Amino acid sequence: MSIGTVLLQLRGEFPEVTISKIRFLEAEGLVEPQRTPSGYRKFRGADVERLAQVLRMQRDHYLPLKVIREHLDALARGEQSALPSGGDPRDLADVGSGRATAARIGRAELLAAAEVTESDLDEWESYGLVAPTAEGGYDAEMVTVAKLVADLGRFGLEPRHLRAIRAAADREAGLIEQVVAPLRRHRNPQTRAHAEATARELAELSVRLHSALVQTALRVRLR
Structure with missing residues (x-):
């Protein structure tokens, strides 16, 4: 094949x-x-x-x-080899879906997941592309970011090239926060839960719009 x-x-x-x-x-x-x-x-x-x-x-x-x-x-070789234990991705999936907030992986697990070195991760953190949580460790979103940064790096894109994407993401997050802020301040727990669901939906729509705009721009440039 x-x-x-x-x-x-x-x-x-x-x-x-x-x-x-x-x-x-x-x-x-x-x-x-x-x-x-x-x-x-x-x-x-x-x-x-x-x-x-x-x-x-x-x-x-x-x-x-x-x-x-x-x-x-x-x-x-026909040898008996037990699979070493590792992190549990189901915990990370729970973090990403909002079903749990405590699941984290350590620095070594993140390096293994992204297949990069300590110096790579240090550089990403210096540019604000990857960051540990306040409690320490890395959540599911940071694992995804690290993998994507690593994949882009194999095409020659360095962390300094990705600062514009980081800045755009921060601006989009700020815009979504403005939309849901009144709901999050509400005393009703159901309204606050609705705020979280709305934020996730807006984030998904924002990502889809960004992807469509990039594809459109590329079609124009590559004609």
Whole structure:
């Protein structure tokens, strides 16, 4: 299979996977596709299954790639290898959906999830792209931000390039806060809950508008 075919097969379970992600996992030794004489990658069914295993362990356990590689290599040799324990992404999903507020992961888990170094994370924090909570640790949104910043970095976009996106996000958040502020100050708990739901809906609409505007601008520029 070509890398494009592999991408289509994986996206059913992993909608956020990209070709650059597959290439990164190959560079890290997680999968070794064959190469044609002209240099094109050719994946077997076993390669696709191994990629799926890697992505599941990242998604479900937040394990470092080195640990995942060692675990899969041991299984391939026929050895008994227990999967190391990791963070619980269900807790993080609860944070993102508003069902819980206490779930956090530590710095090491964030580094593993984003597949970056300490110096990378230090730089992101210096630019205000990633920040721990007041209680310490990182919540689900910061995990998502870190992964996206890492993915953009593989295309050559550095943290200094992303300051405009950070500033725009702050302005959009301020606008949403103005809309829901009267509801949040209400004494009725149901009204305050409605404020939270309204804020989430406005945030989703804002993201969709931003995406549509970027796509429109690109179509004009790339004509």
